[in-house]
Amino acid sequence: MATKYGGYTGKVIKIDLTTQKVEEYPINDRDRRLFLGGKVLAARIINDFVKGPMDPLSPENPLVITNCPLTGTMAPCSSRFNISAISPLTGILTSSNCGGNFGMKLKSAGYDAAIIVGKSEKLTYVEILEDQISFKDAEFLKGKTTGETQELLGNKRLGKMVIGPAGENLVRYACVVSEERAAGRGGMGAVMGSKNLKAVVADGKFKIPIYNTDKFAKLRKSWTQYLTKHPITGEQLPRLGTAALLASMQQKHILATKNFSAGQFDEFRSISGEELAEKHLVKNKGCITCPIQCGRVCEVDGKQVKGPEVEALGLLGANIMNSDLESIIKWNYELDELGMDVISAAGTLAFAMELNEKGMWNSGVEFGKIDNISQVFHDIAHRxxxxxxxxxxGSRFLSQKYGGEEFCMNAKGMEFAAYEPRGAIGQGLGYAVGNRGGCHLNAGYMVVLEGLGLTINPYTTHGKAQLSIFLQNVMEAASAGGSCLFTTYAVFPGFLYSKPNSFVTRLVNKVFPYLGPVIGLVNRWPGLLQVNISAMVPHAAMIKYATGMRMNIGEFLKFGSRGFNLERSINARLGIDSKDDKLPKRLVEDLQIPDNPKSRVPLEKLRKQFYRARGWDKNGSIKKRTLKYYRIREKDLDVIAERPLEIQGEIKVIPPKPKKEKKVKEKAKKEV
Amino acid sequence: MIKVEFFGLYRLNYGMAEWETDAKDINDLLKKLHHYNSFYTVKELKNSIILVNGKNFMDLKKYRTKLNPGDEVFIMSPASGG
Structure with missing residues (x-):
């Protein structure tokens, strides 16, 4: 279905593995205008398929791979693609973002998205090329790791997304890997495995149209420069990666330790980002089009492998009482090869260790005992x-079987990231209300304001709901547009990070929580912000120049809020309400620091504020007027709404201004 | 002696994880550090996140926070979060 917007190919395909039929799926320009791309467009598509609770491992569960308008346009940090489905881990909608090359290649093949339904009779891989889509026998890839699979699929030009043994064996937190990057969370690898789908490969030469090439190129240049000069994206992330956060987390009491029973780990030095950089870092590596290059290549056992992120260092280190950095690097690599999400695997492991310690289940794993962990991960992947x-x-399943719900560190079935929320209560709120469960990013990533970037009071409830919503909306929109979430760090001016002791920064830190009502107004009526500040928030202008859509900061935030609400409405249909927006008892009742009565998450109060600020009722249901404001029509929420196949006309592209003519004119002027 | 530990970019740029010195307060410590290794100016060092025995010096007496032998000081480069 053609589109009038730039940044899109205009085509979405539906691939049925059962019948091996391929057809175009009706997505029109209204959908693009309202849902943009990535996880939000995927939610709009999944909305068509979800009648009510479904078995995530059934052939009916749609695996929706979506690109974004900026994917493949060479905008900074834009080689991202998204995979969404109903999660086998949580039973609700999940999206998982990945930085590998598959998304760009899918777009090069001429597709904005691919919806995969059904189930192959035997292990298959799908090849998507510009002129043909074919179903190929993948029996020769059976049991192969993600690295081996990509190697065996050959042809380095191809974009590949593959699963490892964990996906084939339906491990509920199996991930999908593209190059060295993973769509980690929510078990998208198990959804592929349930469809007997080992891999999808894509390639083509489709040229993505850009609406205004001149302005796009100019903004791309200035945004790249801004990112390379910003203290976080220009210096800290390239030099130390996300691993730099570990020392800060320790000092702020937010480093999850011993299955979240504490926020500090005495031996944090030996698993820190500094230690990693000094002793193991070989070089930086990053996604295509990324000026940040946060990825690490490390050396362990004489082999160069992808280095661990802060989540791996925290959860495979402090959270299981392990201070051996080499083992973390090794396990991180092994988990990627087996095709398992590091966060959920490590979270489940820590819970199994505590169950064992408390004598509730003889799981065979113990805090601080690391010699059998490699084998345990291998056994999990192969069941x-x-x-x-x-x-x-996953951990929720274990808690249902063996008890220990009060210390089972998950929300809605998804294990938490490495941030202990009793040292940053806004992050705790986010974990509880996030649409995909205990995810730090969908939560709003409040730790960035509560200690890891700015240092607003981590224990106050003032403004936390509004700030969480603001960050959730920014991240949702940035993700739907196709930008890496690290670009959102640069939304706050550099001096707030680089001059933490200055009067202005301290004032901002003090005042920020009390700006809740003002931020709340922006959250509720983002349309009020009809401005573009492309120096700090270039995302909106970048999307505007790529697509030709009317776009400003208000519209951008509105996309985010619309996406969050749409996801919530789908989850509501899957049975989610206020009773699911919860945290384990340990985090809401037990004090993290015995002499600090504020060191727990006052969830009930925060959740109430959050619902009100989101325009939801006390049961966590979205009010009708909120849906209306975001133009989410009730008709859209009806199951499988029939949509006419509208043809929107030709893509209108503003060509770049001819530079030569300009020069000739200037020369002529000079001569005169 | 006061035990000083470096984190973030300071550790990479100074090429050392720990340092021991005598200093009467934070001001004095930063001056001595600059004198020992001039990679950062005192003005730049004043933008550091500094913890004295686990407490942020900005919550104590800022640059005049007294230091005593046996104190543990963490000096972290700014923008170490994010």
């Missing part, structure tokens, strides 16, 4: 022992 088979279903 080869009784204990591993149960751990492969």
């Amino acid at each position: 080869s022992t009784q204990e591993a088979d149960q751990m492969a279903n």
Whole structure:
């Protein structure tokens, strides 16, 4: 279906693995205008398929791979693609973002999105090329790791997304890997495995149209310069990666330790980003089009492998009482090869360790004992022992079977990231209300304001709901547009990070929580912000120049809020309400620091504020007027709304201004 | 002696994780550090996140926070979060 907007190919395909039929899926320009791309467009598509609770491992669960308008346009940090489905880990909508090259290649093949339904009779991989889509036998890839699979699929030009043994064996937190990057969270690898789909490969030569090439190129240049000069994206992330956060987390009491029973780890020095950089870092590596290059290549056992992120350092280190950095690097690599989400695997492991410590289940794993962990991960991926088979279903499953719900560190079934929320209560709120469960990013990533970037009071409830919503909306929109979420760090001016002791920064930190009502107004009526500040928030202008859509900061935030509300409405249909927006008892009742009565998450109060600020009722249901404001029509929420196949006309592209003519004119002027 | 530990970019740029010195207060410590290794100016060092025995010096007496032998000081480069 053609589109009038730049940045899109105008085509979405639906691939049925059961019948091996391929057809175009009707997505029109209204959908593009309202849902943009990435996780939000995927939610709009999944909305068509969800009648009510469904078995995530059934052929009916649609695996929706979406690109964004900026994907493949060479905008900074834009080689991102999204995979969404109903999660086998949580049973609700999940989106998982990945920085590998598959998204760009899918777009090069001429597709904005691919919806995969059904189930192959035997292990298959799908090849998407510009002129043909074929179903190929993948029996020769059976049991192969993600690295081996990509290697065996050959042709380095191809964009690939693959699963490892964990996906094939339906480990509920199996991930999808593209190059060295993973769409980690929510078990998208298990959804592929349930469809007997080992891999999808894509390639083509489709040239993505840009609406205004001149302005796009100019902004791309200035945004790249801004990112390379910003203290976070220009210096800290390139030099130390996300691993730099570990020392800050320790000092702010937010480093999850011993299954979140504490926020500090005495031996944090030996697993810090500094230690990683000094002793193991070989070089930086990053996604295509990224000036930040936050990825690490590390050396362990004489082999160069992808280095761990802060989540791996925290959860495979402090959270299981392990201070051996080499083992973390090794496990991080092994988990990627097996095709398992590091965060959920490590979270489940820590819970199994505590169950064992408390004598509730003899799981075979112990805090601080690391010699059998490699084998345990291998067993989980292959479901080869009784204990591993149960751990492969995630921590919530274990708590339902063996008890310990009060210290099972998950929200809605998804294990938490490495941030202990009793040292940053806004992050705790985010974990509880996030649409995909205990995810730090969908939560709003409040730790960036509560200690890791700015230092607003981490224990106050003032403004936390509004600030969480603001960050959730920014991240949702940035993700839907196709930008890496690290670009959102640069939304706050550099001096707030680089001059933490200055009067202005201290004033901002003090005042920020009390700006809640003002931020709340912006959250509720983002349309009020009809401005573009492309120096600090270039995302909106970049989308505008790529697509030709009317776009400003208000519209950008509105996209984010619309996306968050749409996801919530789908989850509501899957049975989610206020009773699910919760945290384990340990985090809301037990004090993290015995002599600090504020060191727990006052969830009930925060949640109430959050619902009100989001325009939801006390049960966590979206009010009709909120839906109306975001133009989410009730008709859209009806199951499988029939949509006419409208043809929108030709793509209108403003060509770049001929530079030569300009020069000739200037020369002529000079001569005169 | 006061035990000083470096984190973030300071550790990479100074090429050392720990340092021991005598200093009467934070001001004095930063001057001595600049004298020992001039990679950062005192003005730049004043933008550091500094913890004295686990407490942020900005919550104590800022640059006049007294230091005593046996104190542990963490000096972290700014923008170490994000």
